[in-house]
Amino acid sequence: MIECSPYKFHVDCPSRKLFEQISDKWSMMILTVLDDGPLRFNEIRRQLEGITQKAQTQTLRRLERNGLVERKVIASSPVAVQYEITPLGRKLQGPFKALYKWTLDYMPEVEKARATYDARIEQVENV
Amino acid sequence: MIECSPYKFHVDCPSRKLFEQISDKWSMMILTVLDDGPLRFNEIRRQLEGITQKAQTQTLRRLERNGLVERKVIASSPVAVQYEITPLGRKLQGPFKALYKWTLDYMPEVEKARATYDARIEQVENV
DNA sequence: CAGAATCCAAACCGATACTG
DNA sequence: CAGTATCGGTTTGGATTCTG
Numbered sequence: 001m002i003e004c005s006p007y008k009f010h011v012d013c014p015s016r017k018l019f020e021q022i023s024d025k026w027s028m029m030i031l032t033v034l035d036d037g038p039l040r041f042n043e044i045r046r047q048l049e050g051i052t053q054k055a056q057t058q059t060l061r062r063l064e065r066n067g068l069v070e071r072k073v074i075a076s077s078p079v080a081v082q083y084e085i086t087p088l089g090r091k092l093q094g095p096f097k098a099l100y101k102w103t104l105d106y107m108p109e110v111e112k113a114r115a116t117y118d119a120r121i122e123q124v125e126n127v
Numbered sequence: 128m129i130e131c132s133p134y135k136f137h138v139d140c141p142s143r144k145l146f147e148q149i150s151d152k153w154s155m156m157i158l159t160v161l162d163d164g165p166l167r168f169n170e171i172r173r174q175l176e177g178i179t180q181k182a183q184t185q186t187l188r189r190l191e192r193n194g195l196v197e198r199k200v201i202a203s204s205p206v207a208v209q210y211e212i213t214p215l216g217r218k219l220q221g222p223f224k225a226l227y228k229w230t231l232d233y234m235p236e237v238e239k240a241r242a243t244y245d246a247r248i249e250q251v252e253n254v
Numbered sequence: 255c256a257g258a259a260t261c262c263a264a265a266c267c268g269a270t271a272c273t274g
Numbered sequence: 275c276a277g278t279a280t281c282g283g284t285t286t287g288g289a290t291t292c293t294g
Contacts, residue, residue, distance in 0.1 A: 007176040009156045018230035023150040029136045041256050049134040067240025078255045098222035103145035109215050113194025205275045
């Protein structure tokens with residue numbers, strides 16, 4: 001792990017600035033569904049349970065601005081818009097899949113830890 | 128990428144639940160500095176520029192609850208508290224480092240994309 | 255279809271003061 | 275040292291309405 005002086009994680013450290021941009025609720029999921037191929041606005045929507053139109057628009061705009069997604073307007077009536085992952089966005093798939101695998105592999109351990117923690121806390125509070 | 132029916136990312140998908148827990152502003156950074164060895168509260172603080180005491184406490188509690196960090200109270204006067212990464216937390220280092228490397232490798236590309244996007248937006252707005 | 259605009263409530267966040 | 279408690283200010287999030 002490379003360091004950013006004088007703090008390990010300086011506010012100007014690229015990892016902080018960039019992590020903020022992709023660690024929101026929906027970016028990772030949108031990039032993941034787009035990895036299988038381009039989708040239209042409502043096609044994305046149908047794959048992500050619970051996303052609102054506003055959140056989706058905002059997330060897509062940020063992804064587009066950061067060069068991770070390309071927005072293509074297809075002139076027709078009514079107009080069609082297609083979202084496509086860029087090569088840069090595709091390079092995030094490796095890290096994302098590693099993270100995704102971790103969540104599946106260790107979810108049971110995390111839940112066990114939570115149960116233990118919550119039980120201990122409750123005990124302390126009920127003294 | 129494994130799917131969660133009927134949506135690709137169902138609300139009960141482990142990846143969503145767990146990703147929410149670690150994708151906040153500080154978790155990744157705290158786990159990273161703890162990877163080098165256990166630290167006390169204020170030692171962590173000194174490595175993470177801009178973190179407030181409140182945010183640090185909250186993040187550490189969540190990490191502890193999820194079994195990623197262990198909190199050890201050393202009886203002394205004044206009391207000392209040590210935070211140590213757990214084996215489970217350490218298993219996240221691989222994915223984190225992959226993500227970290229991506230930010231360093233592609234930050235320039237992202238900034239170029241932003242400049243292009245912002246210039247285009249400005250042009251549209253100034254018509 | 256693919257959004258933009260608006261409004262409101264809830265969550266978060268930092269600053270401050272206090273404690274054993 | 276290692277926190278807890280509290281209090282505004284800000285941001286976020288959802289629901290709703292409107293548009294070409």
